[in-house]
Amino acid sequence: MKFRSLLVSPVLFALLFACSDRVALDLQPNGGTVPTDFPNGGDIGVMVPGPTGGTGGGVVGGTGSGPTGGTNGGGITVEPGFIDFGLVAVGSQISRSFTIRNTGSTPLAPLELLFGANATQFSLTDNCVIPLAPYVSCVVSVWLTPTAPGVVTTTLTVSSATASFVVKLFGSSGGPPSIALSPSSHAFGNVDLNATSLPSWQFTVTATGGTPGTYTGALSLTIPTGFKVGKDTCTGQSLSRNGGSCTLLVLSDGRPGVYNGTLRVTSAMGGEALATLTMFASGGMVTGMIGHWQFDEGFGTVVKDSSVNANHGTVRQGSTSSAALHPAPVWESGKKGRALRIDGLDDWVNVPDSDSIDNTGINNQVSISAWIKLDRYNSRRPYNVVAQRHMVGTRVEQFFMGLNNGAPAVGISFFYGIGITNVPLNEWVHMAMTYDGIQ
């Protein structure tokens, strides 16, 4: 009769080979040569390789038996005695095989395979024909199908009429550890990009859970616009389970603006951890900033440019472009630090022409921002200038930002834009203009 492969329920499963009505199978001769001479008279023995193994004993002509078996006296061998399935993902399935060989000279029957305790995640498929002919081997496949994370271990006992042999089964499941990011958010608040050192915040990536011996896989980062990572011990690292960690130092990337974004850490094994970042950044550590006049001197006639261009200005008093220095500029408390008072008669600040400011206006992108606190609108002219570059000898503006009869106004060349609502008086007001350089 031919013994067909079965995938059987592992629960207290006992597969009886022949001589049993619990498994009705079509048994046919299954290879091997049946000797005509049976010197060992149907005795069986076991040999136990693997961790539970040992030597000696065994069943040889009825002289011994037991799961720790030993040398085979010509009956049966079962190899290996220990099967490690390794790491198996929950829901997947993997098989390992062991071989039963009748080393005796008589057909071997019956044989019983019985799982031990906690074997619900194991099953088996056998290809053995019973009775097992003398000197013939057959293969039994054991399957592990994890249904939950953790270590799974059990035994499978192979028994004949006179002896038994234990195959130990070991596996684990659950996959790699997940990753967590702490804290889950950070608000940097207002960040002055001109500060000597930018504020930073440390985030910790930690591996949690996972099956013993597993790792997160290489980590990678996605950093939102407006931020950058300084010291980074995470990128490319693979964290071990149960507390493996690394750190990221996050700070502004130097560009002014309002930024809200998500810091994302992903692992090569599919893990992901997120943190929310927010920041209001302003200041000079930005590509494209060519001048920053803070008006914090508080005295004298020099208005320093804190940008790398150092286009320092001077406070002038007079009605021509060659007017002399102001004899006594008035400095007061500003929006930030100190501010300069413009009297509306003849005070102004001059920043000489330089290469660094030549490419602003009309044919080029330009942006200006300023804080002002107006006493009144200057009725001498419809336009009041906050900041300007004028084309010498013409009435054409490279750019202009100021007021028109009290309303906010901007200009490029002859073209002006004028707001509807007047700029408030006696309070600090932020003005800004930006131009894309496309006419």
Add this chain to the structure above:
Amino acid sequence: MNGVVFVCQDVGWPTATDKTPFTMGAGIAVEDIDEHMVGLIDEVRLYDIQLSPAQIAGLYNAP
């Protein structure tokens, strides 16, 4: 103004840049200084790029 866009329009007149000073608090009209504002001026920033609304809002929200 105060982080709010109040006007946006196409501009033109293609004219090459020249050697011109940058002035604050008043402007140069031909050769004369004129068009003075009346009040306090602080924290003037100049860029040779187009800033985004978010970047301008960042300047407005800065300390």
